[in-house]
Amino acid sequence: MKTIKILLSFALTATLFTSCYTEVVVDDFAYVDEPTISLNQLLRSHELWYVDINSTLGYGETPFLQKAFTVSFINGVVYANNNIAGLGANGDGFGIDVGEYNAYENILDVYHDIDGFSTFDVYEIDYNTIELYNPNNDTSYFLDGYQRNNFDYDFVFYDNIHYFLQEYEAWEKTYTSEYGAINEFDNENYLQFLAGGNDSTFRSSQDDTGINANNLYWDYTGVYGVGDVYGDAYLKTLTLDYDYLGNEYFELSVINDGKIELFHPSSETVYEFEGRGYIQYLKSESGTKKEKVQSDKLRKQRKDKVANPRENTRKV
Known part of the structure; x- marks a missing residue:
């Protein structure tokens, strides 16, 4: 009888300890798995979300994210830096108002002023990266979070310099150095870099300076390329392919948001070009939003x- 009591006591004790142990495990798991902040808090945790276009997964496109370099979510309003010119200055670094959003559970609904409605499932990848999954085109965009005071606007500017060249309807030659050998490019007074398509088409014109960009006659259409200079993040190369006439090669420097310098090594001539007809891809005017030109301007994955x-x- 004593043996039976001891066995029953041991069994009861084991059951109690097992029950307590199981409860602790469940509680601990629930604590770890429980979201610590809401989706709205997550979106507001960083002032800027850089759209890492080269990390995109899927074959679809969400136009407003494909255009933007950064997006921000502030009190129901979506802001975006769609232009390289003025990056860091427009809207105190946030860019311009491009639409509205609603965030609930893990769903983000965006009502873009031009591109309309988009919906996303939001996943937190790590402490400063989120994934926006669009179930309608099965494509995920990855956004890296920054505060304005630690975001490298200059790096983004120079890493995307070819988009900067596309943000003016034309570049007008305003200066030619007195030194340097006479060469064929001396006759070119305007350059244009076209957005969309293969993102590598340029046009040139020998029209007299001072003409409105809309009235220019483009003498030549060709292919251009922008390259890096090893060891100098702020200097680029620009190659203009004039087909059977050969290539014109330059070192490209940015003077400001509306002026560039082209150094022509073969002739040692320096040219300056100023942008004419700034293209803001979505601008506010009298409380309305509109695209000025070229709605097909989209960033390309490398x-x-x-x-x-x-x-x-999502439930069907």
Whole structure:
């Protein structure tokens, strides 16, 4: 009888300890898994979200994210830096108002002034990276979070310099150095870099200076390329392919948001060009939003698109 009591006591004690142990594990798991902040708090945790376009997964496109360098979510309003010119200055660094948003649970709904409605499932990847998954096109965009005071506007500017060249309807030659050998490029007074398509088309004109960009006659259309200079993040190369006439090669420097310098090594001539007809891809005017020109301006990924492993969990 004593043996039975001891066994029963041991069994009861073991059951109690097992029950307590199981409860602690469940509680601990629930604590770790429970979201610590709301989606609105997550979106506001960083002032700027840089759209890492080269990390995009999927074959679709969400136009307003494909255009933007940064987006911000502030009190129901979406802000974006769509232009390289003025980056860091427009809207105190936030860019311009491009639409409205609503955030609930893990869903972000965006009502863009030009591109309309988009919906996303939001996933927190790490402490400063979020994934915006669009279930309607099975594509994920990855956004890296920054505060304005630690965001490298200069790096983004120079890393995307070819978009800067596209943000003016024309570049007018305003200066030619007195030194340097006479060469064919002396006759070119305007350059234009076209957005969209293959993102590498330029046009040139020999019209007299002082003409409105809309009235220019473009003498030549060709292909251009922008390259890096090893060891100098602020100097670029610009190559204009004039087909059978050969290539014109320059060192490209940015003087300010509306002026560039082209150094022509083969002739040692320096040229300056000023932008004419600034293109803001979405601007506010009298309380309305509109695109000025070229709605097909979209950033291009520098590598081939790949399938998105993310599964669509929305109920059909």
